[in-house]
Amino acid sequence: MKLDRRKVLLVAERDFRDAAGDFRLALAMAGLAAVVPVGVGFAIRALVVFGGGLTDLVQRVSIVGAFFVVFLPASYSLVLALESFVGERERATLEVLLSTPLREAEIYAGKVASVLGIALVLCFGALFVYCAVTFPGLGYFPLGILVSLGVSTICQVAAMVAGAVIVSANARTMRAANVMASFIILPMSVVLQVEAGLILVGRGELLWGFAAAMAVGAFILLRMGLRGFSREALLSRETGGRDRLRGALRAVAAAFRNAPSGPALLRARAGPILSALAAFPLGAVLGYLAAGLLPAGIARPLVAGVRSAGAPSDPASAALGIFGHDLFAVILAGALAAVTVGLTGYLLTAVPGAVLGYLAAASSWGLALTGILPAALVEIPIAAIAGGLAIHIGATVIHMEREGGWTRRLLAAEAELAKALLWLAPLILLGAILKAYLG
Amino acid sequence: MLEVLQVAKRYGEVWAVREITVRVAAATCLVLLGQNGAGKTTALRCMAGLLEPTSGRVRVGGVDSREDPDAVRAQVGLVPEVPGLYERMSARSYLDYFGRVYGLDRPTRDRRIGELLDLFGLSAAADRWLGTYSKGMRQKVALIRATMHRPRLVLADEPTSALDPDSARVAWSYLEGLRREGSALVVCTHDMEEADALAGEIGIMAGGLLLAAGDRERLIRAAGLKKHRQVIERPTLEEVYLAIIGKRTESEARPA
Numbered sequence: 001m002k003l004d005r006r007k008v009l010l011v012a013e014r015d016f017r018d019a020a021g022d023f024r025l026a027l028a029m030a031g032l033a034a035v036v037p038v039g040v041g042f043a044i045r046a047l048v049v050f051g052g053g054l055t056d057l058v059q060r061v062s063i064v065g066a067f068f069v070v071f072l073p074a075s076y077s078l079v080l081a082l083e084s085f086v087g088e089r090e091r092a093t094l095e096v097l098l099s100t101p102l103r104e105a106e107i108y109a110g111k112v113a114s115v116l117g118i119a120l121v122l123c124f125g126a127l128f129v130y131c132a133v134t135f136p137g138l139g140y141f142p143l144g145i146l147v148s149l150g151v152s153t154i155c156q157v158a159a160m161v162a163g164a165v166i167v168s169a170n171a172r173t174m175r176a177a178n179v180m181a182s183f184i185i186l187p188m189s190v191v192l193q194v195e196a197g198l199i200l201v202g203r204g205e206l207l208w209g210f211a212a213a214m215a216v217g218a219f220i221l222l223r224m225g226l227r228g229f230s231r232e233a234l235l236s237r238e239t240g241g242r243d244r245l246r247g248a249l250r251a252v253a254a255a256f257r258n259a260p261s262g263p264a265l266l267r268a269r270a271g272p273i274l275s276a277l278a279a280f281p282l283g284a285v286l287g288y289l290a291a292g293l294l295p296a297g298i299a300r301p302l303v304a305g306v307r308s309a310g311a312p313s314d315p316a317s318a319a320l321g322i323f324g325h326d327l328f329a330v331i332l333a334g335a336l337a338a339v340t341v342g343l344t345g346y347l348l349t350a351v352p353g354a355v356l357g358y359l360a361a362a363s364s365w366g367l368a369l370t371g372i373l374p375a376a377l378v379e380i381p382i383a384a385i386a387g388g389l390a391i392h393i394g395a396t397v398i399h400m401e402r403e404g405g406w407t408r409r410l411l412a413a414e415a416e417l418a419k420a421l422l423w424l425a426p427l428i429l430l431g432a433i434l435k436a437y438l439g
Numbered sequence: 440m441l442e443v444l445q446v447a448k449r450y451g452e453v454w455a456v457r458e459i460t461v462r463v464a465a466a467t468c469l470v471l472l473g474q475n476g477a478g479k480t481t482a483l484r485c486m487a488g489l490l491e492p493t494s495g496r497v498r499v500g501g502v503d504s505r506e507d508p509d510a511v512r513a514q515v516g517l518v519p520e521v522p523g524l525y526e527r528m529s530a531r532s533y534l535d536y537f538g539r540v541y542g543l544d545r546p547t548r549d550r551r552i553g554e555l556l557d558l559f560g561l562s563a564a565a566d567r568w569l570g571t572y573s574k575g576m577r578q579k580v581a582l583i584r585a586t587m588h589r590p591r592l593v594l595a596d597e598p599t600s601a602l603d604p605d606s607a608r609v610a611w612s613y614l615e616g617l618r619r620e621g622s623a624l625v626v627c628t629h630d631m632e633e634a635d636a637l638a639g640e641i642g643i644m645a646g647g648l649l650l651a652a653g654d655r656e657r658l659i660r661a662a663g664l665k666k667h668r669q670v671i672e673r674p675t676l677e678e679v680y681l682a683i684i685g686k687r688t689e690s691e692a693r694p695a
Contacts, residue, residue, distance in 0.1 A: 010536070010540060014525070014528075014536055017528075018527055018528075020527060021527040021528075022527065041526040091523065091526070092519075092521040093520075093523040093524065093525055094523070095517075095521075095523055096517075096519060096522075096523040096524075096581075097491070097516070097520050098489055099489055099512060099517040099519070100512060100537065100540045100541065101509050101510075101512045101513035101540070101541065102540060103509055142621055144690075231489060232489075232491050235484060235489055235490060247451065247452075261634055307694055345541070414689070
């Protein structure tokens, strides 16, 4: 992908100046980025003075404070990123920008760089102010955790900005972009709460794991944006899209009709199916290893639950229950695959594998395997096929092309799983009967 | 300079442009006339390398827009119907930005921006934010922006719709100057008088179709005016246009 760095910087510089040129917005952002850290910093110092000194709890709260003051400016980046394309579209400046010899990648990268630059300057500015107010004279400076916080902030902001720019490029109005931003805000707020919780329980070093996960997420989103950004799609949408509901229903019907089935499907999706299958032994190993780590208070009810589920009093109703459960699991995995980027596909095989491994650790591999046979001979391939199709759905979600067609490809992937259920469901029933009567 | 060969463009199920073919040589002008929704803007976007035709080919200066759209856009200056200016930039910095985008060096940018702001009477307001400009001033800035790099092909969508008669005269005279210097022009307008004065060739579009294209005599023949009227004076362009559009409306209304 050709990218002229000077042109990227040209686009970024203009966008940066545009944001900074709005004095009310600039003042609000800079003011909050400075005032909030000062307030939080003084609150921490007050805790030290009036709350019994620099206790372990105060130390942890001081890190959560840093976390808070860094995230606040990061949230502005979301607003700026959402505005990047859809704002230009609403102000009718987009066509002019797109009519220049700038390449798609240069426009996209310039817009991302501008928002990222503003957000990171504010984030690190706020962190600097916070540190300057909070820590001097305390005899405590958590450098390691602050560095991990800084790195994880860069990755989080990059992921948020990249995601928001994709939303902006795909929305027709700012209102629609704001609604679609929930898909970024909600997962990010969960991540932040977990991170804050980890800091409070004294496991701040795990922030590095989040930083790595966010870096992967940012990379995927940036790649999606660069690959999927197309001036053709941006301009076409302005006039396209008549009778969308009927079009969507027709697309679903066509996707279902054209989806491969049986051996053709297995051949076409061999890669994801095999990777789903590979998650089963991996899950078994993890389950086996986890047996030694899980506290007995958690492990005993889990094992008891699994054993009682496998020993029903009435085989017919048990078979029906198992069938309903397994079918629901497959449908749920497919439905959630789009929002979990295919993770649920791996879980379909990894979780049974983990339970098997755990039981093996609690008893023996021989006993555990005997317990799941012969139903597993049917159930595991079914889980691998359904899991593979769910992984394919996830892969479709993160794959964008310049020519567009993201919705059509996603519908086609979902249709493959739906069509496969027509012959997977009887097999699930067979597995359930085997488990209920022979398991 | 510009070759549009059997170009069609479809948005979903709607054909905005249906297999139009036009050729515009260097230093000539094609004026596109047509009602709103006739497909003129989509046709211009295809010519500008902004949209890829669903079928057919667009070549600008021998470069195919499918093979190298960036090179096509570098040769084109597009004046959209809505000026689309960055409101928190001054006219000077706005034009300087686009001059940099088009790869003009600093002395050239400064000279061209100064000349054109003078020509359009905007020098005194050059350092004011564009958000404070009137509609006509904005349209002038858009025209300067699109042509400051001396494009080989100028595509203008209603370039004088918001201008007062005096400013419109300056704008048309400027476009005519560009044409004389060798640029090919494609202009969409509803101003028949100006179209008549400017155009070497005129194309009439309706429903995505190019109903007729050619010089005035050819259009008169296409309209069938010579057959029906024994007139001494030439029919006006407006009469020709209405006759051609009217013929199409009649043929659409006729039961199959």
